[in-house]
Amino acid sequence: EGQLVESGGGLVKPGGSLRLSCAASGFTFSSKSMSWVRQAPGRGLEWVSSISSSSTYIYYADSLKGRFTISRDNTQNSLYLQLNSLRAEDTAVYFCARDTGVPPTFFDCWGQGTLVTVSS
């Protein structure tokens, strides 16, 4: 069925950087596209970025303006999100999610999320 566990969140100052990780288990990670979705406190869900199974195709939300970088390591069954030039509005819970096929698709497995707080 699958399990996703995020880590790497925390408190960071504006302008700082953070690297989020997502450890996958229980399914063939290397055959699945993966995504990051975030949720600001008390707000709705916002798709952030997606990466295809072999990293050939990568997509980002326009609002990120090149500050975030998604990557994956299929040998480690891991997904990553590098967050740079962080702003207060990036404060959110970041979820790792499994795509059901080649993007664009929907998400059938989610992690529990990791909280990123951007504050001085």
Added chain:
Amino acid sequence: DIQMTQSPSTLSASVGDRVTITCRASQSISTWLAWYQQKPGKAPKLLIYKASNLESGVPSRFSGSGSGTEFTLTISSLQPDDFATYYCQQYNSDFRTFGQGTTVEIK
């Protein structure tokens, strides 16, 4: 980007009620729509995909319909476990977008 608009934002209902949530897309998305349920502090859970297909393990009281720009999620008889926030999501575009959410509260 394709904008998704849900209505209502909040819905008060009682156990046993029939509940309908609407999701409208800013342009046609065929049937490339999913619905999720989210409870406080938890990850979203997939309920419906391709507008009307029930995800395995989801109770049959949940159903989805629609195509083009207008979609609905219906709960035929609201149960205590169904009080939560519901989101629609389009996947017609590479840049996927969610509705703003509909919270179903206890009346």
